[in-house]
Amino acid sequence: MLEGIDLQVQRMLRRVNRQTLRHLDGSYQVATKSSYSDLVTTIDRQNEQEIDRQLRVIDPGCRILSEEGFGDRRVDDLDGHVWIVDPLDGTLNFVKQHDHFGIMLALYVDGRPTLAYIMDAVNQDLYHGGNGGGVFKNDCRLTRPADVGLHDSLVAISSSLVLDDVAHLTRVARQASGLRMYGSAAMEMIGVLTGELGAYVSRLKPWDLAPGRVLAEELGLSVKSIDDDGISVLSSNLVLVATKRAGQDILDRTD
Amino acid sequence: MLEGIDLQVQRMLRRVNRQTLRHLDGSYQVATKSSYSDLVTTIDRQNEQEIDRQLRVIDPGCRILSEEGFGDRRVDDLDGHVWIVDPLDGTLNFVKQHDHFGIMLALYVDGRPTLAYIMDAVNQDLYHGGNGGGVFKNDCRLTRPADVGLHDSLVAISSSLVLDDVAHLTRVARQASGLRMYGSAAMEMIGVLTGELGAYVSRLKPWDLAPGRVLAEELGLSVKSIDDDGISVLSSNLVLVATKRAGQDILDRTD
Structure with a gap:
């Protein structure tokens, strides 16, 4: 069916x-x-x-x-x-x-x-x-992207999180290979799925997160809550979608 | 010839x-x-x-x-x-x-x-x-892009300028419609030439700036130094490439 x-x-x-x-x-x-x-x-x-x-x-x-x-x-x-x-x-x-x-x-x-x-x-x-x-x-x-760490990754972080330095994300940005902002969760999720980005961090509503989450998890990538409340499918979440290594590097720096 | x-x-x-x-x-x-x-x-x-x-x-x-x-x-x-x-x-x-x-x-x-x-x-x-x-x-x-102001523009600002808040550029970013970072002067210059971006601000070496400058000026767009030293073709410059209105809005906020 x-x-x-x-x-x-x-x-x-x-x-x-x-x-x-x-x-x-x-x-x-x-x-x-x-x-x-x-x-x-x-x-x-x-x-x-x-x-x-x-x-x-x-x-x-x-x-x-x-x-x-x-x-x-x-x-x-x-x-x-x-x-x-x-x-x-x-x-x-x-x-x-x-x-x-x-x-x-x-x-x-x-x-x-x-x-x-x-x-x-x-x-x-x-x-x-x-x-x-x-x-x-x-x-x-698609093959699973290489499991690169933060230092070797281009990362997308949404602009408001960077401008307000939410959860020490400017520190994350400085330790990445480079920071990117495309202005669309769809484009940024595709970036992570294809390995063009090592991580994407944003505050996402259910419709911004759910599709990318399904595909990222299917590929063995990390989808994690940054603010430790766990991910709820039906509400807004501050999340990362990333390679396992870049995801862990980001969590270590946003504690 | x-x-x-x-x-x-x-x-x-x-x-x-x-x-x-x-x-x-x-x-x-x-x-x-x-x-x-x-x-x-x-x-x-x-x-x-x-x-x-x-x-x-x-x-x-x-x-x-x-x-x-x-x-x-x-x-x-x-x-x-x-x-x-x-x-x-x-x-x-x-x-x-x-x-x-x-x-x-x-x-x-x-x-x-x-x-x-x-x-x-x-x-x-x-x-x-x-x-x-x-x-x-x-x-x-190409036709000259519409002369939109900062408030109605997507702007690209290079990440180091945002992370270090050089010349009050985080204020500029907050007052724009949205902030974008593509990581390539070529891509960001094309954004301004086609009207996809209202402005691009970066510290640029001669080879990063000169080609975009020629084309932007040919289209009647602004190419200006942000740090008031004037633009030198042969050295690095902190510059904006923008519509006339967005360019002036940015200069007013980076004084």
Whole structure:
């Protein structure tokens, strides 16, 4: 059953992505949410409505936790099939750059991370997998990245954590090979999955974290809470996604 | 004469770029320079030797200032034709990511910024122009980016300037729409030229700055010294490359 769901979701995501790219000519409207740099566009909303509608056809009886609120009204447990949906990740990049944004989904089954999808929208590359079957970039299986330490890693840390020096993360940044900021959890998760980044540290909402978490854990990478509260699938978390060694190096420095 | 030089340099750069991409399978060696994150590879050196050799054929009598020292031994004035060469910009990205690096050249004629080239290596996009003829991405003329202010701009600031809060740049970062770090002057210059970034601030050596400066000024963008010493083509500078409005907003905040 999961295999059928998987293939249908991949097709659906590619279709939604093509629709998204057609809107890059500017035929959308932008509104602010919590602040002037927290944007939502009509494309975020259209994508979410479309994805949620299709998921209910592909996986009847599922529940959906999605960013813009078109999913189920309350999802406060992980019983059965729960989809976590980010219909457009990196909205600021989408609006200002027409590049460097993604679409992300994850399926949890009775609390177990099961399937996940991260679409690199402009490059039309779909990273997907889970459930013990490995992780793929389109049709090509990814190998586990080399287990490099912090000193030999490029690391992405979100800007607010660096500017406010949360959890001594400026010390982490100084001890890495280099610091990068792409402005999209999708792009940064892909960086860690492919080994382009040794670590990504950010405060992430469920839809920013769940898909990358499923794929990272499937590849044997570390996904850990930095503030020691453990990771909750249904709330915000200060987390690292990293190689085992870089992850441990970061935890040693953020104590 | 310049037109002939221009076309030959474009062809030469595309050839050198194809050779560079063939080495992405890892057939190169890496050494450190000033620190463990300041790398040079055999590709930097091969590219520079090849570019310098070809420039002497294309533009006989020119002098060459190039990063790895295969150019003229001393270039301390800008008389005649002076080429400034970065044979591989973003070497750390080249080594760790196999992506997000470039090749850059600029021609100054009697001190006048005249022609420049920035190759986005992996995407094989050549940004080039100058001398009043406009700026092109391959064959397509770029329009001047919208004159947005800091508040509406994504800005790239190099990590050391942020981590050490040089010239109050963390204040600049907080007042922008968002902060980005790509780790390559070539990539960040292209961001400003295309309007994906409203500003780029960094401490840059001649080969990091000259090509972007020529193209940015050709598009009517601001290129200014932050530390008020004025810009010297032959030495390191703390500079901004930005829209007029974002540039002024940054200067107002770094006083």
